[in-house]
Amino acid sequence: MSTMGFRIMALEFAIRDMLRPPENKVNEAGIRPCSHVLDYGCGPGSYSIAAARLTGDDGKVYALDILPVAVQMVRKKAEKKGIKNIETILSGCKTGLDDESIDTIVVYDVFHDLINPSAVLIELHRVLKLNGRLSFSDHHMKEDEILTAITWGGLFRLASKRKWTYSFVKAL
Secondary structure (H helix, E strand, O other): OOHHHHHHHHHHHHHHHHHOOOHHHHHHOOOOOOOEEEEEOOOOOHHHHHHHHHHOOOOEEEEEEOOHHHHHHHHHHHHHOOOOOEEEEEOOOOOOOOOOOEEEEEEEOOHHHOOOHHHHHHHHHHHEEEEEEEEEEOOOOOHHHHHHHHOHHHOEEEEEEOOOOEEEEEOO
16 A cells, blocks of 8 residues: 555544544453553554553553554654553564563454465464454454454454454464
């Protein structure tokens, strides 16, 4: 995606966030104070900001995106809002995070665009703690597509379905 295309998308997301606040989805993820969260495919950072508020100052949110303009936008938003517990990661797959270091991973409205979703799922499985949660939503995919895609390879199993999200846990 071009920088201009991303900026247009970010404007559309700002309108979306007014109609459907990002907190709706993020609250379903079960994020707790002091936890570590990965926002995979963070885009302009709506969900990263919401998650950072839930983790509090002693928690950490890693906002990962493949586009430099996205991580720059997240940094600027966090700075403007005085949020200091967000760290950005520029990557298309590998997080650079330690094994089993993340309590909650949010993957919202990005999975349908991934070039290599199986490699991403392997990486997410690697960084998610044994008792962690993968919170998933993608309005471009039907329920059966979501369940098939995320449970691929036996890495994750469905834990619950909520109003806005699906929650998965490690299967292995």
